[in-house]
Amino acid sequence: MKITCNGETKEITPDTTLMSFIRDMDLNPDTVVAECDGRIIKRDEYDTLLLSEGNLLELIRFVGGG
Amino acid sequence: MFTIPSFAHLTDQINSCTDEDIKRSLSAPHLSTQDLAALLSPAADKHLEAMAERSAEITARRFGRTTQIYAPLYVSSFCINRCSYCGFSAGNKIERRILSLDEAEAEAMILHQRGFNHTLLVSGEAPAKLGVDYLEKLALRLRERFASISIEVQPLSTEEYARLFTAGVTSVAIYQETYDRDIYDRVHLAGQKCDYDFRLETPARAAAGAMREVGIGALLGLADWRAEGLSLGMHLAWLRKNFWRTALTVSFPRLRPAAGEFQPLCEVTERDLSHLIFALRIFDPDVGIILSTREEARYRNGMLGLGPTRYSAGSCTAPGGYSDPDTAGEQFSIGDHRSIDEVCTAIRQKGFDPVRKDWDAAFQL
Amino acid sequence: MLKIAEKTFRSRLFLGTGKFDSAETLKKAIEASGSEMITVALRRVDLNDPADDIMNVLDRTKYLFLPNTSGARDAAEAVRLARLARAAGSGDWLKLEVTPDPRTLLPDPIETLKATEELVKDGFIVLPYINADPILALRLQDAGAAAVMPLGAPIGTNLGLITKFQVEIIIDQARVPVVVDAGLGAPSDAALAMEIGADAVLVNTAISIAGDPVKMAAAFALAVEAGRAAYEAGLGKKSSEASASSPLTGLDFIKD
Numbered sequence: 001m002k003i004t005c006n007g008e009t010k011e012i013t014p015d016t017t018l019m020s021f022i023r024d025m026d027l028n029p030d031t032v033v034a035e036c037d038g039r040i041i042k043r044d045e046y047d048t049l050l051l052s053e054g055n056l057l058e059l060i061r062f063v064g065g066g
Numbered sequence: 067m068f069t070i071p072s073f074a075h076l077t078d079q080i081n082s083c084t085d086e087d088i089k090r091s092l093s094a095p096h097l098s099t100q101d102l103a104a105l106l107s108p109a110a111d112k113h114l115e116a117m118a119e120r121s122a123e124i125t126a127r128r129f130g131r132t133t134q135i136y137a138p139l140y141v142s143s144f145c146i147n148r149c150s151y152c153g154f155s156a157g158n159k160i161e162r163r164i165l166s167l168d169e170a171e172a173e174a175m176i177l178h179q180r181g182f183n184h185t186l187l188v189s190g191e192a193p194a195k196l197g198v199d200y201l202e203k204l205a206l207r208l209r210e211r212f213a214s215i216s217i218e219v220q221p222l223s224t225e226e227y228a229r230l231f232t233a234g235v236t237s238v239a240i241y242q243e244t245y246d247r248d249i250y251d252r253v254h255l256a257g258q259k260c261d262y263d264f265r266l267e268t269p270a271r272a273a274a275g276a277m278r279e280v281g282i283g284a285l286l287g288l289a290d291w292r293a294e295g296l297s298l299g300m301h302l303a304w305l306r307k308n309f310w311r312t313a314l315t316v317s318f319p320r321l322r323p324a325a326g327e328f329q330p331l332c333e334v335t336e337r338d339l340s341h342l343i344f345a346l347r348i349f350d351p352d353v354g355i356i357l358s359t360r361e362e363a364r365y366r367n368g369m370l371g372l373g374p375t376r377y378s379a380g381s382c383t384a385p386g387g388y389s390d391p392d393t394a395g396e397q398f399s400i401g402d403h404r405s406i407d408e409v410c411t412a413i414r415q416k417g418f419d420p421v422r423k424d425w426d427a428a429f430q431l
Numbered sequence: 432m433l434k435i436a437e438k439t440f441r442s443r444l445f446l447g448t449g450k451f452d453s454a455e456t457l458k459k460a461i462e463a464s465g466s467e468m469i470t471v472a473l474r475r476v477d478l479n480d481p482a483d484d485i486m487n488v489l490d491r492t493k494y495l496f497l498p499n500t501s502g503a504r505d506a507a508e509a510v511r512l513a514r515l516a517r518a519a520g521s522g523d524w525l526k527l528e529v530t531p532d533p534r535t536l537l538p539d540p541i542e543t544l545k546a547t548e549e550l551v552k553d554g555f556i557v558l559p560y561i562n563a564d565p566i567l568a569l570r571l572q573d574a575g576a577a578a579v580m581p582l583g584a585p586i587g588t589n590l591g592l593i594t595k596f597q598v599e600i601i602i603d604q605a606r607v608p609v610v611v612d613a614g615l616g617a618p619s620d621a622a623l624a625m626e627i628g629a630d631a632v633l634v635n636t637a638i639s640i641a642g643d644p645v646k647m648a649a650a651f652a653l654a655v656e657a658g659r660a661a662y663e664a665g666l667g668k669k670s671s672e673a674s675a676s677s678p679l680t681g682l683d684f685i686k687d
Contacts, residue, residue, distance in 0.1 A: 005478065006475045006476060006478055007475075008478060025476075025478055025481055026481040026482065027476060027481050028484060028486070030486075031484055031486040031519075032476060032519075033473070033515050033516075033518050033519040035515060040514055040515060040518045041518075042518065043518075043520075058475065059475065059476040059478075060473050060474065060475055060476065060515055060519070061473070061474070061476050061484060061485075061486070061519070062471040062472070062473060062485055062486060062489075062496070062498065062516075062519060062521075063449075063471065063472050063473070063474045063485055064447075064448035064449040064450070064451060064457065064471065064472065064485055065447065065448060065449040065470055065471055065472025065499050065501050066447030066448075066449045066450075066470055066472075066499070066501070066586060066613070066633070066635035066636070096599070096603065114682060115682060118682055306604075307604065307606060308606075310569050310604060335687040336685045336686050336687050337685050337687055340682065340685060364684060364686070365684065365685070365686070367684065368682070368684025368685065369684075
């Protein structure tokens with residue numbers, strides 16, 4: 001199954017939750033914000049949200065800035 | 067809410083200023099109310115010439131070499147208040163009159179023909195006889211003939227001011243008379259005017275009601291003029307901060323002989339009045355300063371260019387007095403009896419431009 | 432003590448966290464500055480470098496996070512970034528930055544006002560970054576901004592307080608705290624901003640690209656304290672006798 005994450009195409013299995021996807025990317029779910037198909041996902045939803053074919057996922061975090 | 071310290075506190079603040087404070091305040095680019103206190107202090111009396119010069123310089127830079135001309139239009143002498151100092155006080159036995167709308171319009175046409183484009187509608191405070199309906203109707207009649215219409219009537223609500231603004235009134239004058247609470251209570255004996263706080267909040271209500279300009283003032287001869295000056299400065303600063311879109315003017319009418327024969331509680335000389343004007347000009351470069359026909363021609367001529375920016379002319383303070391010069395029942399007796407043409411000539415002779423029209427009804431929505 | 436919205440701050444120096452050579456330097460600079468509020472930006476995670484996480488060095492218990500909306504070119508983008516920031520757990524505080532011109536990074540006044548109105552309605556505590564435009568500052572305060580942040584000079588230029596005259600007007604008219612943000616290149620610039628009455632300053636580039644950022648952060652902290660103390664002490668105004676450049680006005684007409 002293909003989704004787009006931060007502009008890149010990613011291959012995932014059909015029963016992947018957002019949480020497991022984030023962990024698979026070696027990211028800390030506590031410091032990552034997720035937007036899926038334009039909707040901001042609440043942290044407590046990461047475990048339950050199942051990704052589906054063609055999802056546009058944006059993973060965003062804080063960086064240094066003025 | 068605007069609040070003011072006690073007069074005792076203000077007087078202390080004023081009297082504690084030194085010569086050094088005054089010199090610094092005279093040349094400071096931005097003045098605080100503490101600077102204004104210094105300029106109003108007795109120690110500043112001997113710096114009057116320097117203050118006049120600074121005041122003239124600031125006035126020229128901000129207003130150019132111009133003086134705006136207007137005339138008051140008294141529409142009613144009925145009043146439910148008892149103010150010891152005023153000819154219209156409810157206790158005085160004078161001829162009272164309220165002009166009908168047609169009569170008021172006729173008076174206004176005389177002013178219009180004489181060349182006035184700015185008028186100030188004045189009335190005693192008697193809401194049952196003269197309320198917002200009357201003012202609204204009169205404004206609608208006059209707005210095509212006058213560049214701007216101001217009112218000096220009883221305090222109104224924000225909604226009422228907004229209504230009058232739509233009808234063509236663009237400016238509201240409302241004077242606290244005195245900012246000293248004790249003296250205020252002493253001279254206001256009955257009527258709605260006894261409510262010091264309600265009156266104090268009126269300029270804010272007028273500004274909130276979208277009035278383009280609000281005029282505040284104090285009647286000189288009641289409380290100490292220096293503390294009144296500081297109070298006015300604080301009031302101006304507060305209004306500027308909270309209603310930044312509203313233009314402001316200030317006026318310091320000196321008590322004149324009137325029915326009821328009230329004697330001023332303190333003496334305010336021409337020198338004191340000049341001092342007050344210069345101090346406020348230096349403190350607030352943008353405020354319009356009104357000098358009315360209460361003052362004599364000689365004095366008004368001399369003050370041109372030194373701080374004041376707006377002069378009334380050919381004034382009559384009795385309702386119906388323009389149509390019939392023998393009308394009795396004036397609010398106070400005038401000091402400068404010159405006609406508009408004479409005043410304008412004097413202004414031009416001093417090298418200034420008398421402005422009979424500054425704005426236009428067409429700009430008004 | 433400085434109060435913005437419901438929060439009080441002992442330090443009047445806020446720090447930007449961009450352009451530092453390393454997370455370690457950033458951490459030490461924040462400590463040296465004594466700052467209680469730091470800005471951060473929001474960017475896509477670099478999927479090829481997942482461990483690069485600034486949150487590893489930033490301690491949310493020690494200072495307030497002020498996410499900015501840098502990158503937003505209009506109000507809609509700024510609002511989206513604001514909501515993402517809030518979802519990231521940064522609370523309601525927001526530095527609103529709408530900069531459509533990537534060369535100058537100057538803020539768009541119209542989009543900034545639009546975004547402020549929408550974000551205030553949505554419960555954000557908005558600190559808008561603006562050019563030193565006094566009328567815009569008043570409009571933003573009317574719209575509910577918790578502070579205004581006029582620039583001293585464009586971001587990254589280190590030109591100092593070239594907007595001094597307008598900033599003085601903003602300070603004179605303000606009903607909310609004024610934080611001078613951007614362009615302050617040296618501690619003396621920060622001191623000057625504080626001397627003229629600014630409530631706080633925000634500094635980033637001047638510290639992050641200094642030879643020794645940690646030392647520079649400490650220097651800025653001292654400058655901000657000095658400037659504020661000078662302001663509170665009441666600077667002696669330049670006094671000069673009124674010079675008779677024009678003929679004396681002549682007050683002989685006064686009768687008494």
